[in-house]
Amino acid sequence: MPGIMDILLKVVGGLGIFLYGMESMSEGMQKLAGERLKKIISALTTNRFMALLVGVVATVIVQSSSVTTVMVIGFVNALLMNLSQALGVILGANIGTTVTGWVLVLKIGKYGLPMAGLGALMGIFSKDSKGKYKSMLIMGLGMIFFGLELMSDGFRPLRSMPEFIELFQKFHVTNFGTLIMVATVGALLTALVQSSSATLGITITLAAQGLIDVRTGVALVLGLNVGTTITALLASIGAKPNAKRAAYAHTIINVVGIMWILPIYNQYLMFLDKFTDSAVETTRYLATAHTVFNIVNALLFVPFLPLLSRMLEKFVKGEEKVERKFTHLDSRILETPSLALDVGKKEIISLDNVIKGMFEYLKEAIGANLDSEDKKVRMVFETEDRIDLIQKEMFGYLKELLKKDMLDSNVDKARNQLALVDEYESLSDYITDIMKLHLKLKGNQLTLNTEKKSGIYELQEEIEEFLEFVAVAYKSNQKDIMIDAVNKSNRITAKFKKLRDEHLARIVSGDVDPMVSSIYMDILTNYRKLKNHIYHIAEVISGEKAI
Structure with a gap:
């Protein structure tokens, strides 16, 4: 049986490959879809639902809610987007990022390495930048699945180690107190690695290996929605008041979302059971939990965006001194x-x-x-x-x-x-x-x-x-x-x-x-x-x- 160090090296290596794959795929898609993304952003109006849709589509394109929210902070800071539009886009980004979970539902882990190799070969023989970005996209996608496969292989031996089984059992959601604890762990882990995709990948891998049950997995997934807001908060440092308001709104929206979902957690799981069998399709169940929560939370918040905007304008004052600039560049x-x-x-x-x-x-x-x-x-x-x-x-x-x-x-x-x-x-x-x-x-x-x-x-x-x-x-x-x-x-x-x-x-x-x-x-x-x-x-x- 592999030792702890062997398991650790394989899991860390798999996580590193997974994260690098996410970054490569995201960068490839951003570069290839740059003009399309520009047209999507330019379609923004004061209509909250249109802004929501723009946030969904933009995040699906860049494959990262963090990238979208940081972009939004930049747009607001550069006066290219008002606060009302920004809040709508942020809600949409929360929905768009759930696509990552559905990508992971695909059972093609064994094809990850060949895909990464094919992407690398395409990059070597590509003569123009567009071809290179296509290769980055394919290689990144392959590395995501290969990284997940490595993590899964790394975690597998833990199922037969009594001390680890006992440890993970303590980590299960059994009551409201442990539910809050697990959701907090999901938030802290995501804030630490600044990637909700990493937390989602680890959660799916642990659940797939039976090391955690779906109740615990869903709690981790809900928590990552709060942890991912740290990126926007960091990006707002030194920004104009409206940009800071947009970043704070991202945190408020996700924290309030967790506050209303946790008290009805058991009912929420019963609702999910109507769509997916958690015992058979663990990955699909977690992806569904992530998507449904963000869609419902977004729909609940849309009517209150003007009110949230006014509250933020009242509490986040614009009196702080910033370096004088002569352009709107950000x-x-x-x-x-x-x-x-x-x-x-x-x-x-x-x-x-x-x-x-x-x-x-x-x-x-x-x-x-x-x-x-x-x-x-x-x-x-x-x-x-x-x-x-x-x-x-x-x-x-x-x-x-x-x-x-x-x-x-x-x-x-x-x-x-x-x-x-x-x-x-x-x-x-x-x-x-x-x-x-x-x-x-x-x-x-x-x-x-x-x-x-x-x-x-x-x-x-x-x-x-x-x-x-x-x-x-x-x-x-x-x-x-x-x-x-x-x-x-x-x-x-x-x-x-x-x-x-x-x-x-x-x-x-x-x-x-x-x-x-x-x-x-x-x-x-x-x-x-x-x-x-x-x-x-x-x-x-x-x-x-x-x-």
């Missing part, structure tokens, strides 16, 4: 690259709107001959400083994203966003430089004549139209824009040359103040540089510029 979203890129794109679109505001202030400053004390002039300089800080946040965010294992297409998108942020920051620099040149004229009590101002307005108007053209293309994912971009760029260049040549002709005639002449030429040159950077943005959007 590192918690980086685990889902497609969604992280969507957030990055929204920030770049916001940058475009900020630049348009700077152009408007610049035009008014030149037209009304405003000085440095005017609010609109100050706004240009303040906005340029803000864009510098936005660029810094975006660079940090996107560089962290590029460290993630992503599809090749997502890597290209992240690099493009880095390039676009850099180009928009350059636009703010040149607008600020033009404003400085205007203030230099003002400080020397000089001004541009009506003709020169008119020429500048026309040039700026065409540049703004060019910027609007590329912004619309970026929002609508239009790539076939280079013919129009070249035409617009050439038209602006021709306008610049016309204004420059007219000015040079006046210099020859001696009809221009030297300082006004120098500053006017610098202003025109900066407008030409603005055009160049907008053209670079068009190249990035079309994919014609190497990043």
